[in-house]
Amino acid sequence: MPLSERLARPALEANLPLAALDAACAVILGKPRELRLALTCLLARGHLLIEDLPGVGKTTLAHLLARLLGLDYARIQFTSDLLPADVIGVAVYDRASEDFRFHPGPLFSQLILADEINRATPKAQSALLEAMEERQVTVEGETRPLPEPFFVIATQNPLHQVGTFPLPESQLDRFLMRIHLGYPAAEQEKQLLAGEDRRAMVARQPPVLSPEQLMALQEQVSEVHAAAPVIDYVHGILQFTRSSGRFLYGLSPRAGLGLLRAAKAWALLAGRDYVIPEDVQAVLPACVVHRLALGEGVGALDEAAVAADILNHVAL
Numbered sequence: 107m108p109l110s111e112r113l114a115r116p117a118l119e120a121n122l123p124l125a126a127l128d129a130a131c132a133v134i135l136g137k138p139r140e141l142r143l144a145l146t147c148l149l150a151r152g153h154l155l156i157e158d159l160p161g162v163g164k165t166t167l168a169h170l171l172a173r174l175l176g177l178d179y180a181r182i183q184f185t186s187d188l189l190p191a192d193v194i195g196v197a198v199y200d201r202a203s204e205d206f207r208f209h210p211g212p213l214f215s216q217l218i219l220a221d222e223i224n225r226a227t228p229k230a231q232s233a234l235l236e237a238m239e240e241r242q243v244t245v246e247g248e249t250r251p252l253p254e255p256f257f258v259i260a261t262q263n264p265l266h267q268v269g270t271f272p273l274p275e276s277q278l279d280r281f282l283m284r285i286h287l288g289y290p291a292a293e294q295e296k297q298l299l300a301g302e303d304r305r306a307m308v309a310r311q312p313p314v315l316s317p318e319q320l321m322a323l324q325e326q327v328s329e330v331h332a333a334a335p336v337i338d339y340v341h342g343i344l345q346f347t348r349s350s351g352r353f354l355y356g357l358s359p360r361a362g363l364g365l366l367r368a369a370k371a372w373a374l375l376a377g378r379d380y381v382i383p384e385d386v387q388a389v390l391p392a393c394v395v396h397r398l399a400l401g402e403g404v405g406a407l408d409e410a411a412v413a414a415d416i417l418n419h420v421a422l
């Protein structure tokens with residue numbers, strides 16, 4: 107059945123993520139765009155990096171998404187003494203069977219919260235690389251698949267804070283999106299202070315989607331149509347970052363594919379089976395800015411300014 111017909115059905119599967127979004131907005135106040143981006147990222151089979159100050163709701167957001175999407179959830183607290191085996195698992199000798207048995211680590215869950223990922227050393231951070239790209243890990247020469255669906259939501263403290271290690275470019279490129287939550291607006295913060303504890307609200311949230319429904323929606327995302335002019339527009343963005351001289355290096359083909367997938371997921375959430383340029387523009391800041399480094403002689407710009415600069419120089 108064509109996607110357009112499925113979108114027209116009354117008991118629409120594509121309405122389910124909007125119900126999840128509404129439920130999330132009732133818990134995390136005043137952040138509808140950030141929550142929509144986070145859900146878009148998961149529908150596009152991407153991994154999410156949340157960078158912000160401690161205490162603004164990063165961990166709550168990850169736990170809430172796991173509850174609403176019915177996913178098996180594990181939290182890994184990244185610290186300076188964390189080892190790759192603490193993440194992946196370890197083979198332990200079993201005296202009864204006279205053989206080594208693998209004991210899976212917390213990575214073998216459907217949604218992983220890598221909390222304060224940049225407080226771990228690069229060696230521990232690298233334990234996630236194969237998992238995020240290939241949905242598998244190799245231990246003692248044996249490749250082990252990870253559960254489906256599989257998502258990593260990582261939180262990152264600002265680099266000026268004590269005890270942080272910057273994520274290398276290869277790690278950043280594995281994240282489809284990076285978002286910031288920031289402080290809530292005054293009215294929402296007053297509601298937060300006067301209301302129920304957010305952790306209690308998260309704990310009693312029923313699932314809105316099952317893992318099987320989530321994977322079906324991901325398949326629908328892949329069927330969303332991107333016409334030739336939209337493909338040209340995305341390609342023009344890639345070419346601008348490579349040739350403008352504003353950046354040390356341009357966006358990779360993987361970044362372009364991720365940007366297009368995210369735009370398709372954004373379109374699906376809007377109830378469409380086709381992508382328009384506004385979908386690309388909506389997800390571009392979250393998808394590309396963390397993959398870019400400003401070139402020499404280019405003054406410091408915030409993320410919004412970098413995204414606006416790209417969009418202003420690439421014609422529709």
